[in-house]
Amino acid sequence: MTGVTYSGYLRLGELLATVRPMTRAGNRRVYAAEHFFIVAHQTTELWLKQVLLDVDCALGAASAPDRDLEQAALGVQRAAAVMRLLTEHVGVLRRLAPRDFADFRGGFGQASGADSEQFARLRLLLGAEVSEEREGPESPLYTELAAAAAEWGTSLDTVYRRAPHSGALYRLAESLVELSQAYWAWQVTHVEVVSGAIGRARGTGGTSGVDYLADRLTTPFPEIWRARRCLHEPTLVPELG
Ligand code: HEM
Numbered sequence: 722m723t724g725v726t727y728s729g730y731l732r733l734g735e736l737l738a739t740v741r742p743m744t745r746a747g748n749r750r751v752y753a754a755e756h757f758f759i760v761a762h763q764t765t766e767l768w769l770k771q772v773l774l775d776v777d778c779a780l781g782a783a784s785a786p787d788r789d790l791e792q793a794a795l796g797v798q799r800a801a802a803v804m805r806l807l808t809e810h811v812g813v814l815r816r817l818a819p820r821d822f823a824d825f826r827g828g829f830g831q832a833s834g835a836d837s838e839q840f841a842r843l844r845l846l847l848g849a850e851v852s853e854e855r856e857g858p859e860s861p862l863y864t865e866l867a868a869a870a871a872e873w874g875t876s877l878d879t880v881y882r883r884a885p886h887s888g889a890l891y892r893l894a895e896s897l898v899e900l901s902q903a904y905w906a907w908q909v910t911h912v913e914v915v916s917g918a919i920g921r922a923r924g925t926g927g928t929s930g931v932d933y934l935a936d937r938l939t940t941p942f943p944e945i946w947r948a949r950r951c952l953h954e955p956t957l958v959p960e961l962g
Contacts, residue, residue: 739763740756740759740760740763741759742755742756742759742825743755743825743828743829744824744825744828750821750824751821751824751825754817754818754821754822754824754825755821755825755828757814757816757817758814758817758822758825761810761811761813761814762834764810765807765810765811766837766839768803768806768807768810769807769837769839769840769843770839771800771803772800772803772804772807772843773839773842773843773846775796775797775799775800775803776796776797776800776843776846776862777846778792778796779792779793779794779795779796779797779800779862780793780846780861780862780865782796783862783865783866783869783893784861784865788865788869788872790866790869790889790890790892790893791889791892793865793893793896794889794892794893794895794896795896797862797893797896797897797899797900798896798899800900801896801899801900801902801903802903804900804903804904804907805903805906807903807907808903808906808907808910811907811910811911811914812910812913812914814914814918815913815914815917817918819917819918819919819920822918822919826925829925830925831925831926831927832925832926833924833925833926833927834911834926835924835926835928836926843904844857845857845858846860846861846862847860847862847900847901847904847941847942848860848861848862848863848941848942849904849939849941851937851939853936860941860942862897862942863897863942863944863945866890866893866894866897866945867944869890869893870890873890875887875890877890877894877944877945877947877948878948878951880894880948881894881948881949881951881952882951882952894945894948897941897942897945898942898945898946898949900941900942901940901941901942901945901946902940904940904941905938905939905940905941908934908937908938908939909938911934912931912934912935912938915930915931915934916931919931
């Protein structure tokens, strides 16, 4: 007997106590709607913590002197699976009625998902930081993939042309494609949810809302997408290795 209990191990007391709507509990309809809104955000942030951990571990494996790309691919695949799940987490907010949302939205002032530090870290890891002025820095995941390919005397174009016989390089590249698509799907679902919830109204973070978000839609790892595209348009390939 270890004396460890289910709720103790999971710290459920603390965890469940963190869901605290600002609406008075007596106002059942709005209280339940705000509770729903908070849970969707909090669970997303919890899962994001896992995504960042898995991506960090993958990066560590890929950049180690022995470059364990197989381990890195497994980590990225898990991060991609969780990112897919997060599409459902944001999508469930289609069930937030605009009237209920309007009744508690004023309470959180200028707070906005745009302030999420974990999402900001994720964008950096994916090389997905976009702004009108400049491209963001390259994804460190892609940097390691490209370095490994160069060290092993090949290129991404060749990896894709020889697939599925390109081993760990191919598996890591494809896991990044999964992550790229899951991230894209999250953004698209988020825009849809935002347009359902607030239409063309401005965001609490001060942006134009839907138009701003639509402009920021991005598919991470453009170099890998390019190598895949070369299979359809071989004239894009600089040299055949
Ligand atoms: C009814 C639901 C939601 C609405 C109406 C909404 C609205 C918005 C709006 C209007 C923005 C643009 C910034 C601003 O002006 O505030 C934004 C950004 C953002 N929201 Fe949401 N959001 C919702 C749900 C969520 C959820 C569940 C998450 C997950 C934590 C989330 C995460 C984000 C992130 C990460 C950004 C920044 C996106 C970027 O910079 O490209 N949002 N949201």
